[in-house]
Amino acid sequence: MEAEVLLQAVMDYGYIILFLWLWLGMFIAPVPNEIIVSTVGFLSGQYLHPMAALLTAYIGIIASITTSYFAGRLIGYPVLHWLQRKGPSKSVQIxxxxxxxxxxxxxxxSYFIPGVRNIVPFLFGMNRLPFQKFAMLAYSSAFVWCSIFFFSGLYFGQFSKDYPWEGIAFIVLLIGFVMYIGMVTLKKIAANKNVKENETRHQ
Incomplete structure (x- = not known):
């Protein structure tokens, strides 16, 4: 996503478009939320009100995971059966x-792990985890995640004129590091699952 596109959308329609982008974008758009929130932070250093942008982004994120949670509570098993008929989903397994x-x-x-960040709330909703416990753990994690990428983008926006290469390197390294940790975690979990399955077969 280009920063100009998001900026123009916010200028034309207000912060509501940012909220909708982060709420529904997870379900219909392939753009990683890391890029969206970093872009919002970048624009906040120059064009948007930082606190309003941060609050809107955070509300959009928690709306997304809350939607996943209640979707799991209301239609979890039919959706899961449908996915199983199509074949085993790697993201669901992880x-x-x-x-x-x-x-x-x-x-x-879980929000720090791409590919499963909205599936985990869905499965907990399906398993009827009390909403208060879900909100306490999921919302706090989402706030930490949102703050990291928002303020990273804000830093880049403020210092890019004087230190363009340092700012770019910082953002790229941060996003790369978080995604690397997420991928390593996924591989380890998948490897442990395969080991357990093999041990079960040989018993």
Whole structure:
């Protein structure tokens, strides 16, 4: 996504478009939320009100994961059966493995893992986790995640004129690091799941 596109959309329609982008974008758009929130932070250093932009982005994110949670509560099993008929979903399998290993505390870090960040809330909703517990763990994790990428983008926006290459390097390294940690975590979980499945077959 180009910064100009998001800026023009916000200028034309207000902060509501930013909210909708982060709320519904996870379900219909392939753009990673890391890029969206970093772009919002970048624009806040020059064109948008930082606190209004941060609050709008955060509300959009928690709306997205809350939608996933209640979708799991209301239509979880029919959707899961439909996915199973299509074939095993790797993202669902990984999310299930994370939940099996870390239980409810997986909500504290699942948003940092691309590919499963909205599936974990869906599965917890399907399993009828009390909403208060879900909100306490998932919303706090989302706030930390949102703040990291927002303020990284804000830093880049403020210092890009004087230190353009340093700012670019900082953003690229941060996003790359978080995504690398997420991918390594996914590979380890998938490897542990395969080992357990093999051990079960040989028993």
């Amino acid at each position: 999310a299930s493995s994370i939940m099996d290993k870390y239980r409810v505390y997986s909500l504290s870090f």
